[in-house]
Amino acid sequence: MFQPILIDGRGHLLGRLASIIAKTLLCGNRVVVVRTEQINISGNFFRSKLKYLSFLRKRCNVNPARGPFHFRAPSKILYRTVRGMVPHKLERGKAALRRLKLYEGVPPPYDKRKRLVVPSAMRVMCLKPGRAYCHLGRLSHEVGWKYQSVVRALETKRKVRAVFAIRKRNQLKVIRTCNILLFFSIYLPLYLLCVPGSWYVFGLFNMFRKLSELIIQN
Template structure:
């Protein structure tokens, strides 16, 4: 298998063995000098050759679920675009909490300039100006794809974006992309803004609705976590008490009580 920088995959550093990585042809030039275990996660770009589709590394029927909170819009879009072009399905949730580098006023001026670009003869022909954060991310990714040919159209069909975390994604583990996180990419103190606020000020009408639904979801998750913690404590306490009361239990059972 030859590794070249194409398809993003997330590997956990505790499972990463640099000796094994060095033994794979073509990896030393790309990765071995760049391994940094302090990041906690690494993105390895690999393209398996001469392998059936179902056995290809990074190709799975199960979609990759990415939590968009705290990611930079353009960097995340670039990685997602490459991933779906290689055949993986991707779902991005919480698009309203994506970040854009630079202060808010600058981002708003750029978007208002974009709103003025239209067909003078018939504006219904486009370009179409999406206001929802999920559609802004979708359009950003589309601009990085050959979306007018079948390969790009098929890639776009493998992408799903949404605001908040709707079912069934609220029950699944969500991933992040370290190479697109704002805290990893921007120098501390640099200005940034939220995509949700930008969308709200240019015409998106569902900011408060999404915020309300997200608060309800977080409350339900908090209750579930506390319930699981209490059940675990009760189970552990029951196992400890069971050894102490075992002699008394035998006496009670000898009298016919079960």
């Protein structure tokens, strides 16, 4: 199975990102979007909140439990936006939506993987500098989403763990570099002096020494 396309939602515009996700899903790819609470919406916050409050008033007069259902979580808002861009009542659209996974924050299976961005949907590429925009997480919090503080705390812990992981990786890289230098500067020349026919091996030594320098530079 192919690996799903992992997208970091931070800094993307809601509608533009949803349109690209919808097309990608209909092409048969699996898509995972993390940090949906950091998605942006063009226009100031008050305007976006008024639009969503107007959406909350749309309901069935006979029995409101029949729908429409008003999602508050950022991942669900993005899901509904994508759903409106695919034929979700047909089998093709239902299968496409089953290939979509959305998360607030970065859960453990995806915090170790490289995350991608969509340049044509980035806010800095689409909006003029100084234009008003708001965050989807703040809008969700204002209309009833209850887990903003929880996601924020988990994200803080994840970033701290990531800093320690980077430090450990850099330390291991330094240790590996020192071991390579030690081997080619001390141990290998001593071995060549003790082995007969070392002039032939000495050429190999020079080749390996140059190779080690390339490894260290990278």
